[in-house]
Amino acid sequence: RNRMYIVDRVNSRIDVFDLNGKFLDQWPNIVGPYGIRLTADGRYAWVNDGYTQKVMKYEALTGKLVPGSTWGTMGIALGAIWGFHFFTTDSEGSLYIGEDMAFRIQKLVPRKDGNPAQLIGPLM
Structure with a gap:
């Protein structure tokens, strides 16, 4: 907590700052990060990749990818993703995925x- 996570899709990274704007960390080599959301407890950060059509789970403090947490398949079939633009959840734990190439949620x-x-x- 008390951190800002800036998604830089042009440079394929996430930059981390404190609330005063001081640079703290950089998570490089994320092909096309489009969004980041923290878990309610602040322990993990989920990142959606608009190029690989995947969602990945990172440790929020270290930026380390959690092994076995990456998933997603490119396509237009139900459950597949094409143009992974945003994501959110509801109080029941359902995941909503917005796709700008498939024109759907x-x-x-x-x-x-x-x-x-x-x-x-x-x-x-």
Whole structure:
């Protein structure tokens, strides 16, 4: 907490600053970051990549990618992503994905027996 995460899709990175604007960290080598959302507890940051059509989970303080947390498939079939522009969640844990190439918003509902560690929400 008390950090600002700036998505720089042109330079393929996320820059991290304190609330006074002091540079703290840089997460390089993210192909096309379009958005970032923190988990409600502030421990993790989910990043959507508009080029690879994937969502990735990072440790919010270190910027380290959480192993096994990246998912997403490019395409127009239901559940696939084409033009991953934004994402958010609701209070039930459903994930909403906005796609600017497929011209749609998809709602993905978590399975009742799903692993809570793999859910994106709730978000700040």
